[in-house]
Amino acid sequence: MSSAAPVRFLKGHGTENDFVIIPDPDGALDLPAAAVARLCDRRAGIGGDGLLRVVRSAAHPEARAMAGEAEWFMDYRNADGSVAEMCGNGVRVFARHLARAGLAEAGELAVATRAGVRRVHLAKDGDVTVRMGAARLPAGPEPSVTVAVGGRTWPARNVNMGNPHAVAFVADLAHAGDLRTAPAVTPAAAYPEGVNVEFVVDRGPRHVALRVHERGSGETRSCGTGACAVMVAAARRDGADPAADGVPVTYTVDVPGGRLVITEHADGGIEMTGPAVIVAEGTVDPALLTASPGAGVPNG
Ligand SMILES: N[C@@H](CCC[C@H](N)C(=O)O)C(=O)O
Numbered sequence: 001m002s003s004a005a006p007v008r009f010l011k012g013h014g015t016e017n018d019f020v021i022i023p024d025p026d027g028a029l030d031l032p033a034a035a036v037a038r039l040c041d042r043r044a045g046i047g048g049d050g051l052l053r054v055v056r057s058a059a060h061p062e063a064r065a066m067a068g069e070a071e072w073f074m075d076y077r078n079a080d081g082s083v084a085e086m087c088g089n090g091v092r093v094f095a096r097h098l099a100r101a102g103l104a105e106a107g108e109l110a111v112a113t114r115a116g117v118r119r120v121h122l123a124k125d126g127d128v129t130v131r132m133g134a135a136r137l138p139a140g141p142e143p144s145v146t147v148a149v150g151g152r153t154w155p156a157r158n159v160n161m162g163n164p165h166a167v168a169f170v171a172d173l174a175h176a177g178d179l180r181t182a183p184a185v186t187p188a189a190a191y192p193e194g195v196n197v198e199f200v201v202d203r204g205p206r207h208v209a210l211r212v213h214e215r216g217s218g219e220t221r222s223c224g225t226g227a228c229a230v231m232v233a234a235a236r237r238d239g240a241d242p243a244a245d246g247v248p249v250t251y252t253v254d255v256p257g258g259r260l261v262i263t264e265h266a267d268g269g270i271e272m273t274g275p276a277v278i279v280a281e282g283t284v285d286p287a288l289l290t291a292s293p294g295a296g297v298p299n300g
Contacts, residue, residue: 006283009039009046010097014089014128014276016221016257020048021097021278027059033081035289040079045288049220050087051077052094054103063112070110070117072098078216086115086162088224092128092276095120100278115162128276132225134268135232136160143168147197148184149177156185156197157236159229161270164195164215167226167233173201173211179219198226200234208234209254221257228270231262243268 007029010021020039022029031053040048053075057063063073074094076087091111098104098111099122109120115133122128136159138144143155147168152175154168166185170176176183176199183197194215203209210230212223231251235241240249242264250263260274 004286007286007289008281009284010278010281011046011048012052012093012097012276012278013257014092014222014224015255015260015274017050017087017089017223017255018048018221019087019090019093020046020051021054021093022051023054023097023101025054025056025059027055029053029289031075031077031289033077036077036081037079038288038291039284040081046284049079049214049217050084050090051079052087052090052097053077054094054097057112062114066112066117070112072103073112076113078214079218080216082216083114084163084216086113086118086225088130088132088161088226088228088272089222089274089276090224091118091120091130092122092224092274093278095122095128095130096276096278099124113162122276127273129271129273130224132161132228132270132272135229135264135270137232137236145190146186147199148186149175149179154199157229157233158190159232161225161228163225164191164193165198165226165229166191166195167198167200167230169233169237170199170201173199173209175199176211176213179211179213182215182218183213196223196226196229198223198230200230203252203254206234206238206250207252207254211256222255222260224260224272224274227253227255227260228262228272232264232270235264240264242266 057067057073119131156166156168
């Protein structure tokens with residue numbers, strides 16, 4: 001262990017989309033992309049699909065304007081260290097951590113994210129519900145982008161949940177292959193900041209299942225924003241549009257790591273319910289945050 005003070009962490013997941021949680025209330029930690037990637041490394045670090053830094057909104061330049069509405073800012077990073085606007089599973093786990101740590105009351109809670117303030121409802125135990133905001137997608141029922149893996153291509157819907165998604169309905173989830181590399185999405189100009197790609201099959205009426213390749217993380221066991229994007233794409237495909245019909249619609253979305261239940265309301269707002277679990281906590285050797293790439297962390 002290096003002589004600098006150890007850094008506290010927790011580990012949590014939502015439908016097995018797993019996160020390193022770093023409490024940093026005053027925004028005092030230097031967390032460059034390389035340090036985040038080392039913390040998320042599953043062999044040489046703690047391991048996670050992403051990292052949730054827990055910072056007071058007032059202490060973070062990107063969140064200061066939201067401080068009156070939401071005391072805490074979810075500074076979300078992907079496993080490669082890149083910054084993302086929003087993480088749907090992450091925000092449930094973030095809220096669970098706040099309540100468990102006595103930093104927020106169970107019940108209604110606002111969390112600042114780069115995509116804006118998200119309202120969370122959590123009981124002491126059990127599932128957590130998040131108001132995810134409205135989806136943004138091109139008008140009309142037609143897919144506007146194409147996803148390709150191996151020799152196969154599919155039409156896909158461009159759905160923005162604060163972060164970008166391409167949703168492709170496929171005959172079999174196995175057709176997505178091993179997803180070790182990112183699927184090709186065209187036109188690339190539709191996603192100047194990169195894209196998360198969801199592959200979807202039907203499981204029954206208003207019930208679908210997905211696999212996802214996440215921007216900055218690779219294939220994960222779940223993606224909350226992705227599941228919301230899938231729900232909206234499935235609803236439009238099925239002829240349902242609550243903002244136009246005035247009738248809310250609910251889908252069950254199975255992910256490799258569990259199940260999410262998602263409702264689109266008549267005001268366009270999307271509500272997602274799913275689990276959020278903290279599984280461990282401890283301290284990290286601060287050398288992990290400063291080690292040069294490939295150097296590893298010295299023992300002792
Ligand atoms: N797993 C998250 C999404 C995390 C961000 C994503 N990889 C991106 O870069 O947009 C979720 O649960 O929504």
